[in-house]
Amino acid sequence: xxxxxxxxxSEAADFCREDAPAIxxxxxxxxxxIGMVARAMLNCGLIDLRIVNPREGWDRDKAEKCSSGARxxxxxxxxFTSTKEAVADLETIYxxxxxxxxxxxxxxxxxxxxxxxxxxxxxxxxxxILFGKEAKGLHNDDVAMCDAILHLPLNPAFASLNLxxxxxxxxxxxxxxxxDTEERYIPETRSxxxxxxxxxxxxxxxxxxxxxxxxxxxxxxxxxxxSMVRNxxxxxxxxxxTLQEVQTLRGIVAFLSNGRSGGPGKGK
Amino acid sequence: xxxxxxxxxSEAADFCREDAPAIxxxxxxxxxxIGMVARAMLNCGLIDLRIVNPREGWDRDKAEKCSSGARxxxxxxxxFTSTKEAVADLETIYxxxxxxxxxxxxxxxxxxxxxxxxxxxxxxxxxxILFGKEAKGLHNDDVAMCDAILHLPLNPAFASLNLxxxxxxxxxxxxxxxxDTEERYIPETRSxxxxxxxxxxxxxxxxxxxxxxxxxxxxxxxxxxxSMVRNxxxxxxxxxxTLQEVQTLRGIVAFLSNGRSGGPGKGK
Numbered sequence: 001x002x003x004x005x006x007x008x009x010s011e012a013a014d015f016c017r018e019d020a021p022a023i024x025x026x027x028x029x030x031x032x033x034i035g036m037v038a039r040a041m042l043n044c045g046l047i048d049l050r051i052v053n054p055r056e057g058w059d060r061d062k063a064e065k066c067s068s069g070a071r072x073x074x075x076x077x078x079x080f081t082s083t084k085e086a087v088a089d090l091e092t093i094y095x096x097x098x099x100x101x102x103x104x105x106x107x108x109x110x111x112x113x114x115x116x117x118x119x120x121x122x123x124x125x126x127x128x129i130l131f132g133k134e135a136k137g138l139h140n141d142d143v144a145m146c147d148a149i150l151h152l153p154l155n156p157a158f159a160s161l162n163l164x165x166x167x168x169x170x171x172x173x174x175x176x177x178x179x180d181t182e183e184r185y186i187p188e189t190r191s192x193x194x195x196x197x198x199x200x201x202x203x204x205x206x207x208x209x210x211x212x213x214x215x216x217x218x219x220x221x222x223x224x225x226x227s228m229v230r231n232x233x234x235x236x237x238x239x240x241x242t243l244q245e246v247q248t249l250r251g252i253v254a255f256l257s258n259g260r261s262g263g264p265g266k267g268k
Numbered sequence: 269x270x271x272x273x274x275x276x277x278s279e280a281a282d283f284c285r286e287d288a289p290a291i292x293x294x295x296x297x298x299x300x301x302i303g304m305v306a307r308a309m310l311n312c313g314l315i316d317l318r319i320v321n322p323r324e325g326w327d328r329d330k331a332e333k334c335s336s337g338a339r340x341x342x343x344x345x346x347x348f349t350s351t352k353e354a355v356a357d358l359e360t361i362y363x364x365x366x367x368x369x370x371x372x373x374x375x376x377x378x379x380x381x382x383x384x385x386x387x388x389x390x391x392x393x394x395x396x397i398l399f400g401k402e403a404k405g406l407h408n409d410d411v412a413m414c415d416a417i418l419h420l421p422l423n424p425a426f427a428s429l430n431l432x433x434x435x436x437x438x439x440x441x442x443x444x445x446x447x448d449t450e451e452r453y454i455p456e457t458r459s460x461x462x463x464x465x466x467x468x469x470x471x472x473x474x475x476x477x478x479x480x481x482x483x484x485x486x487x488x489x490x491x492x493x494x495s496m497v498r499n500x501x502x503x504x505x506x507x508x509x510t511l512q513e514v515q516t517l518r519g520i521v522a523f524l525s526n527g528r529s530g531g532p533g534k535g536k
Contacts, residue, residue: 011425040433042426070426099455104462104510111444112451153447154440157279158310158338165308165436168429172422172437176379179421183380187367194372242372 013072016047019121020174021113022128023167024086024093026052026142029134031059035066036164037131038073044171045178049077050086050128083130083142091125092116095146096166097138106148113150114173129170131163186240193244205246205253206233212257281340284315287389288442289381290396291435292318292354292361294410297402299327303334304432305399306341312439313446317345318354318396351398351410359393360384363414364434365406374416381418382441397438399431454508461512473514473521474501480525 023041028034064071080086087093094113117127132138210229213219291309296302332339348354355361362381385395400406478497481487
């Protein structure tokens with residue numbers, strides 16, 4: 001549906017930033033690659049696609065199909081007849097290319113380029129990243145215009161990526177530079193029972209379990225009992241149990257004890 | 269050529285590590301995707317591919333074609349009939365999946381998972397990363413087996429990646445965690461002239477330029493001369509000139525001065 005479609009697109013655009021690096025494709029050959037680049041860009045919140053002299057007759061329909069719905073990037077793409085024009089308004093540009101043997105030029109990692117892009121953006125300066133023709137790379141003249149060469153750290157004996165993958169890795173570094181996702185966390189769920197259990201609830205479970213273990217004879221060796229209890233408590237202490245999970249565990253204990261000492265729930 | 273081919277492959281394998289995370293594809297549907305995953309793995313130095321119940325009749329030839337030469341990963345791939353068997357020897361496993369609504373489960377970024385994998389490897393513990401069926405993702409039962417969910421920070425309204433791209437981003441984080449490429453550096457070139465110029469060579473150029481600027485009248489206003497000279501020196505001081513570049517600049521000055529004051533090289 002057009003309506004749904006429009007809504008989805010505008011949401012994806014909401015996470016894009018005008019001050020993100022421009023992606024500049026110099027002489028791309030295939031509509032498929034342009035489309036997949038658009039997709040990778042939108043994945044990473046990049047919206048400024050610039051295309052210099054694409055191969056005549058590149059297939060716009062194929063580009064759109066391969067963009068997996070990133071049409072808004074293709075719709076906003078701008079076309080240029082020279083790299084010079086494509087980068088005219090940018091302050092810093094990076095070349096993605098193999099290290100040129102006889103140029104003296106700074107090399108940067110994608111993480112460093114992302115850091116610099118973010119820093120430059122705070123001063124309202126904009127960066128761009130140049131990608132050359134599939135398989136052939138950038139012209140040396142275009143590389144010479146660039147401030148630095150962006151080198152992807154990958155298996156040196158197997159480093160070749162397709163255009164969209166290179167855009168994805170570089171865009172990902174930029175996106176994560178701006179992203180504040182915690183490295184490791186346990187998200188809240190909608191269920192009220194999913195709240196972390198209080199210590200009273202957790203200790204209630206421990207005591208329930210230990211009563212049943214006493215009853216069953218598992219803890220019968222007096223002098224070993226304290227350390228066994230501590231070891232068992234430490235297993236569950238590592239888990240950060242929720243209230244739901246405490247109740248599940250109490251149910252397990254009750255049911256397992258059932259055949260031995262009466263109905264479930266007996267060992268309250 | 270077979271010989272060349274073999275040499276290239278063994279070189280790519282040299283940068284792979286057995287203690288890197290295993291990549292576990294659960295019920296992959298298309299040979300193309302398996303091939304592209306193998307390529308992304310080799311890009312990132314990952315070599316341990318495990319495949320659980322691929323779709324019957326998946327195309328091994330297509331996989332090889334789409335692997336762009338990463339056959340050694342495909343050749344070493346192991347096949348399993350259950351996820352349980354595929355992960356049996358691993359100590360920590362991560363699920364790549366959308367956040368399940370009603371599970372209480374730690375979420376980690378790919379960078380954090382990479383950090384943990386490297387740390388666990390130092391204790392000879394091995395990690396694995398589970399990927400579900402294209403478009404469908406992992407079964408909840410497989411997710412429940414995992415220690416944490418690996419969540420890729422991307423445009424939340426446009427986060428869908430294909431299998432190989434997800435493997436690439438995760439593998440890239442692992443590879444860079446082990447990689448010591450400097451964030452920014454100027455590599456040495458083979459040319460002897462590309463060595464950084466000494467201060468004597470650089471100052472020789474400054475003085476040459478300033479003599480010609482004096483001769484030409486550019487620095488004629490006495491009270492402004494010192495600050496103009498400093499400003500000009502500061503332009504070039506930011507460049508970290510090589511010997512070659514100093515000589516090029518002296519040539520430029522000589523030739524530009526040529527029409528004015530005699531032959532090139534006059535202003536020695």
